[in-house]
Amino acid sequence: GESVGLHLPTLSVQEGDNSIINCAYSNSASDYFIWYKQESGKGPQFIIDIRSNMDKRQGQRVTVLLNKTVKHLSLQIAATQPGDSAVYFCAEKKEGGKLIFGQGTELSVKP
Amino acid sequence: EAGVVQSPRYKIIEKKQPVAFWCNPISGHNTLYWYLQNLGQGPELLIRYENEEAVDDSQLPKDRFSAERLKGVDSTLKIQPAELGDSAVYLCASSPRTGGTDTQYFGPGTRLTVL
Numbered sequence: 001g002e003s004v005g006l007h008l009p010t011l012s013v014q015e016g017d018n019s020i021i022n023c024a025y026s027n028s029a030s031d032y033f034i035w036y037k038q039e040s041g042k043g044p045q046f047i048i049d050i051r052s053n054m055d056k057r058q059g060q061r062v063t064v065l066l067n068k069t070v071k072h073l074s075l076q077i078a079a080t081q082p083g084d085s086a087v088y089f090c091a092e093k094k095e096g097g098k099l100i101f102g103q104g105t106e107l108s109v110k111p
Numbered sequence: 112e113a114g115v116v117q118s119p120r121y122k123i124i125e126k127k128q129p130v131a132f133w134c135n136p137i138s139g140h141n142t143l144y145w146y147l148q149n150l151g152q153g154p155e156l157l158i159r160y161e162n163e164e165a166v167d168d169s170q171l172p173k174d175r176f177s178a179e180r181l182k183g184v185d186s187t188l189k190i191q192p193a194e195l196g197d198s199a200v201y202l203c204a205s206s207p208r209t210g211g212t213d214t215q216y217f218g219p220g221t222r223l224t225v226l
Contacts, residue, residue: 009151041219042217042219042220043115043202043204043217043218043219043220044154044202044217045217046214046215046216049214089153091153093211095211096159096166096167096210096211097142097144097159097206097210097211097212097213097215098156098159098167098211099146099154099156099215101152101153101154101155102153103151103152103153104151104152104153
């Protein structure tokens with residue numbers, strides 16, 4: 001079946017460094033992806049999205065890259081801060097708004 | 112603007128007991144979602160409402176789970192009877208328009224523990 005998954009369950013970075021969180025998907029017809037941030041005790045929070053007609057999209061300190069050839073997307077966080085510590089999920093948005101989430105990567109930022 | 116409100120935040124019950132969760136979406140949001148999130152996993156959709164109509168309940172275990180959104184605003188999700196495997200976080204989300212194209216805004220969730 002279709003799946004969206006992350007490569008690493010945990011990632012530890014030094015404050016100020018850049019973070020890269022990866023995600024793979026299986027359905028080549030997938031066309032809309034979203035990255036969510038979930039802090040402890042809170043619901044997922046929208047970070048950035050990208051459609052399949054784009055390779056790259058930038059937000060404030062975040063960049064999402066989409067490689068449709070290898071069915072891979074990544075979230076890059078520049079100058080990682082302690083407040084970025086959270087679990088990050090990639091999700092595919094399907095018809096009707098249904099979100100298919102991956103398992104999540106826990107990002108820890110060391111001061 | 113207030114976000115999605117859920118209550119209770121935490122609930123501990125014994126197996127075979129009933130339990131209900133309540134969600135108040137962001138004002139004016141027409142679409143409401145209930146998700147289930149197991150520990151260490153991403154959320155999984157249970158049911159989606161457009162106004163008061165359940166338009167996707169294919170993932171809802173209907174033998175024990177039920178949901179309603181009578182006036183197209185607040186929603187309740189019920190489990191009766193609860194089983195040990197139902198222990199999880201139940202998330203509610205809402206989005207402004209119908210059709211699923213808008214960003215979904217999540218509430219903090221209700222953490223259910225079934226003993």
